[in-house]
Amino acid sequence: MTQPHPLIDARHVSKTFGSVRALTDVSITLAPGEVHSVIGENGAGKSTLMGILCGRIRPTQGKLLVDGTEVHFHSPQDAQAHGIAIAPQEVNLVPHLTVAENILLGAHRGRAAHIDWKSTLAEATRHLHEVDDSVDPRARVSQLSRAQQQLVQIARAAATRARVIIFDEPTATLTYRETDKLIAYIRRMTAEGRSAFYISHRLDEVRELSHRITALRDGALVGCIGPEEATRDRMVTMMAGRPTRAHVTTARTLTDRPTVLEVQGLNRDHEFRDVSFSLREGEILGISGLIGSGRTEVAKCIFGLTRPQSGRVLLDGRETRFRSPLDAIGAGLVYLPEERKAEGIFPLLSIAENTVIPSFDRFTGVLRMRNRQMLDEVGQLARQLKAKFSRLSDPISSLSGGNQQKFIIARWLMREARVLIMDEPTRGIDVNAKQEIQSVLRRLTEERGLSVVLISSEMEELFDVADRILVMHEGRVKGVKDRAEATQEGLLELAMS
Amino acid sequence: MMQDTDFNSATPVQRDGGARALLLRFFRWEASGILIALAILFAALAIATDNFLSAYNMSVVARQAAFVGLVALGQTLVLLVGGIDLSVGACAGLSAIVGSIALTQWGLHPFLIIPFTMGFGFALGALNGALVAGLRLNPFIVTLATWEIFAGMTLVITQGYPIRPLGEPFTWFGQGDVFGVPLPVAIFAVVSLVLVWTLAQTRFGRNIFAVGGNRDAAVLAGIRVKRVEFLAYGLAGMLSALAGILYASRMDAGQPSVGEGWLMGAITAAILGGTSLRGGQGSVVGTVLGALLLAVLANGTVLMNVSGFWQRVIVGGVVLVAVLVDLLRRRD
Numbered sequence: 158m159t160q161p162h163p164l165i166d167a168r169h170v171s172k173t174f175g176s177v178r179a180l181t182d183v184s185i186t187l188a189p190g191e192v193h194s195v196i197g198e199n200g201a202g203k204s205t206l207m208g209i210l211c212g213r214i215r216p217t218q219g220k221l222l223v224d225g226t227e228v229h230f231h232s233p234q235d236a237q238a239h240g241i242a243i244a245p246q247e248v249n250l251v252p253h254l255t256v257a258e259n260i261l262l263g264a265h266r267g268r269a270a271h272i273d274w275k276s277t278l279a280e281a282t283r284h285l286h287e288v289d290d291s292v293d294p295r296a297r298v299s300q301l302s303r304a305q306q307q308l309v310q311i312a313r314a315a316a317t318r319a320r321v322i323i324f325d326e327p328t329a330t331l332t333y334r335e336t337d338k339l340i341a342y343i344r345r346m347t348a349e350g351r352s353a354f355y356i357s358h359r360l361d362e363v364r365e366l367s368h369r370i371t372a373l374r375d376g377a378l379v380g381c382i383g384p385e386e387a388t389r390d391r392m393v394t395m396m397a398g399r400p401t402r403a404h405v406t407t408a409r410t411l412t413d414r415p416t417v418l419e420v421q422g423l424n425r426d427h428e429f430r431d432v433s434f435s436l437r438e439g440e441i442l443g444i445s446g447l448i449g450s451g452r453t454e455v456a457k458c459i460f461g462l463t464r465p466q467s468g469r470v471l472l473d474g475r476e477t478r479f480r481s482p483l484d485a486i487g488a489g490l491v492y493l494p495e496e497r498k499a500e501g502i503f504p505l506l507s508i509a510e511n512t513v514i515p516s517f518d519r520f521t522g523v524l525r526m527r528n529r530q531m532l533d534e535v536g537q538l539a540r541q542l543k544a545k546f547s548r549l550s551d552p553i554s555s556l557s558g559g560n561q562q563k564f565i566i567a568r569w570l571m572r573e574a575r576v577l578i579m580d581e582p583t584r585g586i587d588v589n590a591k592q593e594i595q596s597v598l599r600r601l602t603e604e605r606g607l608s609v610v611l612i613s614s615e616m617e618e619l620f621d622v623a624d625r626i627l628v629m630h631e632g633r634v635k636g637v638k639d640r641a642e643a644t645q646e647g648l649l650e651l652a653m654s
Numbered sequence: 655m656m657q658d659t660d661f662n663s664a665t666p667v668q669r670d671g672g673a674r675a676l677l678l679r680f681f682r683w684e685a686s687g688i689l690i691a692l693a694i695l696f697a698a699l700a701i702a703t704d705n706f707l708s709a710y711n712m713s714v715v716a717r718q719a720a721f722v723g724l725v726a727l728g729q730t731l732v733l734l735v736g737g738i739d740l741s742v743g744a745c746a747g748l749s750a751i752v753g754s755i756a757l758t759q760w761g762l763h764p765f766l767i768i769p770f771t772m773g774f775g776f777a778l779g780a781l782n783g784a785l786v787a788g789l790r791l792n793p794f795i796v797t798l799a800t801w802e803i804f805a806g807m808t809l810v811i812t813q814g815y816p817i818r819p820l821g822e823p824f825t826w827f828g829q830g831d832v833f834g835v836p837l838p839v840a841i842f843a844v845v846s847l848v849l850v851w852t853l854a855q856t857r858f859g860r861n862i863f864a865v866g867g868n869r870d871a872a873v874l875a876g877i878r879v880k881r882v883e884f885l886a887y888g889l890a891g892m893l894s895a896l897a898g899i900l901y902a903s904r905m906d907a908g909q910p911s912v913g914e915g916w917l918m919g920a921i922t923a924a925i926l927g928g929t930s931l932r933g934g935q936g937s938v939v940g941t942v943l944g945a946l947l948l949a950v951l952a953n954g955t956v957l958m959n960v961s962g963f964w965q966r967v968i969v970g971g972v973v974l975v976a977v978l979v980d981l982l983r984r985r986d
Contacts, residue, residue, distance in 0.1 A: 462873075486876040500874055505867040505934045514864055515876045517857040525855045568875070 162225030164189050164321060164352055165210065165241070170219030172205050179205040181377045182219075187321060187354060190347045194355040194363045197373035197396050198587035203356050204246075206373070207323050210354065211243040212236030242319035244311045246326040246356075246585075252299035257281035259298055260313045284316040285309065288342050289335065303330050303496075311339065315346075322346070323354040328362060329585045332446075332614045340366055358587060359615070360392050372396050397589050408640040409624050414438040416474070417608045418490070418576050420459065423468035428454040429632040432468070436576065439602045441609045443623030443640075445616065445648060451632035452612045453495055456578045460492035461485045472576070486515060491569045493562075495580035495612075501565050502553050509535045509549040512568045538567040542597050559583075559590025566597065570605075578610040583618060595622045616645045628652050684928025685940030687979045691972075692947050695954065703957045711957075713836050715949045717904075720842035723945030724897035725916045726923035727849055728779075728890030730941045733924055734853075735886045736866040736933025737786060737793040741778070742920055744804035745891050746898030746913030749775040751808050753899040754817040754908025757824055764824040771899040772892045778804060779891020780884065787883035801917075808910050818907035828904025838900045842942075845893065849938045862886060867934030922969065923948055926976050947972070 163186040172180040180202045187193050197203050208214035209221070212230030221228055223239045230236045233243070250259045258265075260281040267273030282294045289308045298306060307330050314322050324343070328336045336359075343353055343366060357363050363370060364387045372379040372395035379395045418436040423429065429451035436442050446452050458465050461479030470477050472488055479485040482492070494500035503511050512535045513520060520531045532549055539546065544563040546556060553561055562582055569577060579598075583591040599622055601607040613619050619626050619640075626643050628635040630652045638648065680686050699706040725742050732739040753771035756762040762770060778800070785796045830837045853859035861882045865872045872879050897916070902908045925931070926947055927940025948969065955965045 460874075482874055483876045483878065492874060494871075494874055500868075500870040503864050503867040503871055503934075506863060510860065510864075514860070514872075517860060521857055524851075526860075 161189075162222070163187060164191075164224065166222040166225070167206075167210065168220045168222070170206070170209055170216045170221070172202075172209065172214060173217050179376050180209075180216075183373070183376075183378045184219075185371055185378070185381075187352050188368075189320075189352055190350045191368045192343060192347055192353045192355055192366050194357065194367040194370045195373060196357070196360070196363060196370060196392060197379075198589060201373040201396070202376040203373055204325065205376070207243065207325055207354060207356065210236070211241055211323055213243075237317055237319065240318075240320035241323070242314040242317040242321070243323040243325065244314040244327055246329065248303065248306045248310055250298045250306060250309060250313075253297060255294065256285065256292060256296050256298060256301070256309050257294040259309055260284055260294075260316050262313065264316070281312075281316065285312045287315060287345070288312045289338050304332065304335055307331060308335065308339070311342075315342075319351070321352050321354070323356075325356050326358065326585065327355075328357055328359055333616075336362065358585070358591075360387075360389055360588075361617075363387070363392070364389075374398055393588055396587075409440075410639075411437045411440050411624060414440070417472065418459075418610075419469075419471040419474075420455075421469045421471070423455065423458065423470065424466045425454065425458055425463065426466060428458075428463075429629075432629075432632075432634050434627055434634065434637060436608050436610060438608055439606045440625070441598060441602055441611055441623045443619035443626040444610060444612045444629060445614075445619055445626055446629035446652065450629040450652075452629050453580055454632075455629075456492055456580055456610070456612060459485075460490065460578065462492075486572065486574070489573060489575040491572070491574045491577055493565055493569070493577065493579045493582060495584070497558065497561060497565070502561055504554040505552060507550045508546055508553045508556065508564055511553045512538070512564050512571060515568060516571045534571065535564075535567065538570055539564070542567055543593060557586075557590065559586040559594060562586065562590075562594055563597065566594075566601075570601070575606070576608045576610070578612070580612045581614065582611070583613070583615075591618070598622060616648065620645070684935065685937055685943055687976065688926050688928065688940060688943045688947060691976075692943055692950065695947065695950055699950065699954045699957065703954075706954070706957055709834075711953065713831075713839070715946075715953045716839040717836050718952065719942075719945045719949035720836070720838040721897045721901050722916055722919040722923060722948065723842050723942060724845060724900075725894050725913075726920040726941050726945050727845060727938060728893035729920040730924045730927075730929050730936055730938060731849075731862065731886040732793075732890045733921075733929050733931060734862050734866045734933060734936050735883050736869065737883065737886070738797065738921075738931070739779070739782060739887060739890045740794065740797040740917060741782060741801040741804055742890055742894040743913040743916040744801045744808070745775055745778045746894040746901075746916055747910065748804040748808045748811075748898075749778065749891075749895030750898035750902040750912045751811055751817065751908045751910065753895070754820060754902055755811070757820055758817055767824060768827060768896065768899055771895045775895020775898070776888045776892040778895070779888040782891065783884035783887030786887060787880040812908075812910045814910055816907045816909040820903060820906050820908065825903050825906050828900050828902070828906075838904065841896070841900065845896070846938055846942050853938060858882065858885065863934055865933075919945075919948055922973055926973065928980070 165187040167183070167185050169182050169184055170180060171182055183206060195203050195206065205214060209216050212233045212235050228239060251262065257278045261277055265272045266276040266280060278294060285292060285294050288311050292301065292305050292308060298309065301309065307327060311327055327339060331339065340362065346353065355363065355366060364384050367384050369381055369383060370387050370392065371381045372392065374396060414437040416435050417438050421433050423432040432455050434442065444452050457463055459470055461481050461484050472490060477488060485491065509532055513531050520527045535549055542563040544560050546560060553564065583594055595618065598609055602609060611619065611623055623640055625637055625639050626648060627637045628648050628651045636651045705711050725746060729739060729742055749771050752774050753767050756770055757764060757767050782797055782800055785791050786793045827837055832840050853862065861877050864877055865879050865882045869879060898912050901912050923944035924936065924941045927937065927944035929936025929940060951968060951972065952965055955962065955968065
């Protein structure tokens with residue numbers, strides 16, 4: 158017994174769904190106290206692999222060993238019995254129950270006929286505060302922000318006292334403050350000898366946290382490296398199979414261009430106060446801030462979804478009074494929501510129809526829709542935006558997140574929108590698709606004079622594409638900086654000032 | 655399958671690959687299961703009984719399908735926008751009574767009775783629409799309440815007695831025929847075709863699928879969501895009223911009981927035809943087939959000398975089988 162068994166040892170695991178090979182001959186191990194990250198583009202097989210490890214998916218081939226003994230998981234309960242829990246990517250909580258009940262769902266303290274609420278609450282609070290102490294365990298889950306819900310989900314996995322927790326893109330919805338807390342939690346966890354599999358698109362985080370990094374591509378293992386050799390380029394090359402283009406675009410000065418959108422002293426109770434900024438033609442204005450900083454609320458207010466208590470919004474120098482999104486769309490200002498699945502796409506409808514929905518008028522003939530013309534125009538835009546699809550009549554849900562986002566952009570280009578307010582447009586989208594969307598945005602601003610307000614939690618993204626960066630904190634604008642003179646630390650300081 | 659053109663299809667369509675692809679496409683179509691079921695039932699009854707295929711029996715089946723079918727078409731619209739209308743049967747009843755009174759007591763011209771009654775039905779549906787779309791109340795609760803109100807009003811007005819006779823020429827609408835097709839059946843066919851076209855080729859029609867498929871996204875895409883919902887409920891009321899007044903015309907009487915039992919038939923027909931209770935998915939063709947299946951089932955039990963009491967058991971069983979088949983298809 159010189160070499161202790163790895164905690165988890167998956168050997169030559171494969172999985173096929175029907176005729177699709179999702180995972181081909183992947184071997185991976187996890188040692189006690191280790192953080193092992195798995196990176197890869199969307200569809201690379203990360204989720205399938207994690208599904209197998211947590212008992213949700215049964216492999217077609219290969220063996221799984223825990224503590225050196227072969228196991229066969231038939232359900233997530235089997236995996237939990239071996240001390241393996243998952244904090245899934247999609248929030249999966251009961252909205253009308255309290256945070257505490259959600260954390261100990263199905264594991265209430267006390268007898269079956271008489272729940273001991275006091276110790277249930279105490280126990281849940283302890284687990285919750287290990288991850289984040291700003292969430293009230295008595296609050297209902299439906300009252301929490303998306304990021305807080307994600308943290309509750311993680312606390313639930315933690316509450317199973319698992320020796321291994323699988324984190325599936327835990328930080329996709331978190332801002333840096335919450336991310337820091339999570340990273341600190343994972344470090345404490347590993348210090349106690351517990352281990353983690355960690356999946357993320359945020360490569361800086363991966364490098365900072367991991368002991369080992371495994372890359373998957375097209376369902377196969379590309380390689381496994383240590384954090385010291387994991388440069389950003391190396392990781393991206395492993396994931397994409399080719400090196401990335403030098404991406405960083407030049408910052409532009411657009412002081413000679415006319416102002417398109419001007420927001421003056423906008424106020425809305427409990428959401429934001431005294432928000433002012435302006436946007437020039439062809440400019441990308443980044444908005445950075447924590448969740449709860451009021452960024453999304455400002456966007457929705459400008460778009461006419463909510464009404465401000467005071468303040469003005471000027472479009473082309475004229476004051477607007479949007480009473481509904483319809484008015485805003487008519488004026489050429491549109492909002493692309495943060496929750497693409499819930500608020501952006503029509504999952505049952507085709508790609509083409511998702512794209513033309515606000516522009517139906519243009520294709521209504523005497524008795525029929527002019528389908529041919531519609532398909533031509535959508536196809537043309539799809540080529541411009543380099544969107545990948547097999548047929549425009551396929552449902553949009555068959556596309557990857559990045560391509561869905563491109564068709565949502567196409568939706569508004571077709572409607573001749575001039576101002577796009579995009580809320581986290583690249584969240585949960587893989588590195589390459591992200592860069593494509595970013596370069597599409599840059600091109601559109603240059604070629605069509607499109608103006609973009611880009612709300613993002615990812616500093617990196619803002620530094621890559623925005624011309625100016627505005628910082629919001631707790632409902633107020635803390636400052637605006639030209640990208641050329643801004644640094645990440647500077648903006649962070651600005652937010653906290 | 656007019657509605658299921660490539661462009662509008664919600665399911666992936668394979669165009670290359672010939673017969674196999676065509677078959678695959680057929681099975682992906684929501685209403686394929688019910689078409690097969692209907693064909694089997696048709697063949698079985700044609701073999702097992704002597705008179706199922708007779709012209710007279712066919713017209714009986716078609717007429718039976720037409721009344722519930724009209725109500726089911728309206729219900730389909732409401733289900734497509736993600737709502738439900740429990741008041742359709744009661745709305746049919748109240749509208750039929752008001753139409754009968756307009757004919758016999760107010761002296762409205764017999765040819766104006768049907769448009770008048772449809773207008774009245776639209777107003778009843780619009781009440782549901784205003785409460786559900788305008789105030790964002792729960793459609794189940796709102797229409798449960800209006801169901802009671804409409805049914806109660808019918809009894810208040812009639813005191814439980816039928817209004818008769820309605821007399822010539824008004825009875826022609828329910829009893830007459832064109833080219834051998836009973837008039838209610840012809841009207842049902844025309845309404846179905848108009849709705850197939852509306853859903854496939856008009857902006858309102860496409861918006862119905864958008865609103866039902868994802869309401870939040872529809873708001874952000876600038877669709878007048880409330881107007882779409884309002885219209886769906888209004889049309890459901892209008893089509894129920896049409897069924898109700900045609901039935902009164904056929905019976906030569908405005909009976910307070912018109913429309914009782916149509917609600918479940920309408921929902922069942924829509925669901926059998928592949929319309930989702932969650933909205934955004936379904937078709938007019940499916941609903942028409944669903945109504946036909948129910949009528950054939952009822953007719954078959956009579957022809958086979960099965961006790962009428964078994965009919966409901968059989969219908970319930972068919973719905974469960976349909977749900978299971980649908981489940982298997984989705985797993986695929």
